[in-house]
Amino acid sequence: MPLKPSEKEEEYFARLEAQKKKKLAEEREKSLKQKERDELKQLHWMHCPKCGSELQTITYQEVEIDRCFSCNGLWLDEGELEKISKTDAGKSSMISAVLRIFK
Numbered sequence: 001m002p003l004k005p006s007e008k009e010e011e012y013f014a015r016l017e018a019q020k021k022k023k024l025a026e027e028r029e030k031s032l033k034q035k036e037r038d039e040l041k042q043l044h045w046m047h048c049p050k051c052g053s054e055l056q057t058i059t060y061q062e063v064e065i066d067r068c069f070s071c072n073g074l075w076l077d078e079g080e081l082e083k084i085s086k087t088d089a090g091k092s093s094m095i096s097a098v099l100r101i102f103k
């Protein structure tokens, strides 16, 4: 039976994958003109990235959680996972690991 990769290894490979995908996204972003970016934002603003339904915002402890009630996905804006990680309930190793992956 193959050995399960350690958490550290999993985190390392997830971080590599995130860095690779970030680079590709930055290259794509650079190729878009401002007008195209404005149009994309207007088209997709507050819509679920998975199913396209409208997102609803619930505020809890100063964190705005955008929820899709069609597919039940959750969306957090930049900096909000960091806010959650600083609460007592958010001091889990999973949240810390997710933040390290996308650093």
Ligand SMILES: [Zn+2]
Pocket: 048, 049, 050, 051, 052, 053, 068, 069, 070, 071, 072, 073
């Ligand atoms: Zn959805």
